Amino acid sequence: MRRRVRLIASGRELLRIRGHYGIDAPYVPLYMGAGGAGLALAAVVLAAIGQSWWPVLADAAVASLASAGLYLYCTLRGKLVVWARILASLRLRGDERALDVGCGRGAVLLMVAKLLPRGHVVGLDLWKTSDQSGNDPAATLANARAEGVADRVELVTGDMRAMALPTAASTSSRAAWRSTTSPRPLDAEPRSTR
Numbered sequence: 775m776r777r778r779v780r781l782i783a784s785g786r787e788l789l790r791i792r793g794h795y796g797i798d799a800p801y802v803p804l805y806m807g808a809g810g811a812g813l814a815l816a817a818v819v820l821a822a823i824g825q826s827w828w829p830v831l832a833d834a835a836v837a838s839l840a841s842a843g844l845y846l847y848c849t850l851r852g853k854l855v856v857w858a859r860i861l862a863s864l865r866l867r868g869d870e871r872a873l874d875v876g877c878g879r880g881a882v883l884l885m886v887a888k889l890l891p892r893g894h895v896v897g898l899d900l901w902k903t904s905d906q907s908g909n910d911p912a913a914t915l916a917n918a919r920a921e922g923v924a925d926r927v928e929l930v931t932g933d934m935r936a937m938a939l940p941t942a943a944s945t946s947s948r949a950a951w952r953s954t955t956s957p958r959p960l961d962a963e964p965r966s967t968r
């Protein structure tokens with residue numbers, strides 16, 4: 775019981791969110807919302823001209839609009855709650871190193887960084903805006919500053935499918951990433967807070 779209380783407290787601390795983490799696959803709720811609005815309009819028109827099956831379209835409109843709302847809740851808040859619980863339950867020491875593959879604007883990456891005050895986190899991403907709204911390393915760095923963890927966050931631009939994981943034999947993991955993540959090497963432009 776005492777352990778559970780500690781985990782919940784830790785998860786609550788992770789949920790003091792100061793950054794802005796965007797919307798995952800932003801076209802999805804947009805299409806759901808637009809579709810729902812279109813169906814609602816069609817239902818109104820059908821009802822106005824006396825068609826008896828307008829409730830079918832009205833039901834579909836409600837389902838579509840409710841799905842859009844649920845989607846937005848999950849992407850803006852729900853996934854953060856779930857991740858906070860999972861990460862708090864890991865009971866990290868605080869000096870580990872972590873890699874977030876597909877970190878986006880840092881929702882998970884920066885929660886991990888909060889749990890690693892003496893550690894280091896690396897976020898790898900291609901920054902696709904179709905996968906997350908406003909996806910950009912500058913947004914992630916701004917979030918790292920807002921969350922107070924910028925000193926231990928490093929960002930790398932690269933494709934996870936071309937990523938060679940650092941091995942125990944590597945002199946340092948950063949050196950391994952430098953030589954293997956290629957679309958834009960770290961040296962080409964500032965990507966890191968260090």
Ligand SMILES: C[S@@+](CC[C@H](N)C(=O)[O-])C[C@H]1O[C@@H](n2cnc3c(N)ncnc32)[C@H](O)[C@@H]1O
Pocket residue numbers: 795798799875876877878879880881882898899900901902903905906909932933934935
């Ligand atoms: C749905 S977003 C999730 C971002 C973040 N993990 C979060 O929970 O907020 C998926 C992320 O994966 C990235 N991504 C997709 N394909 C990738 C690839 N092949 N290599 C690296 N990143 C990729 C996208 O740019 C995007 O930032």
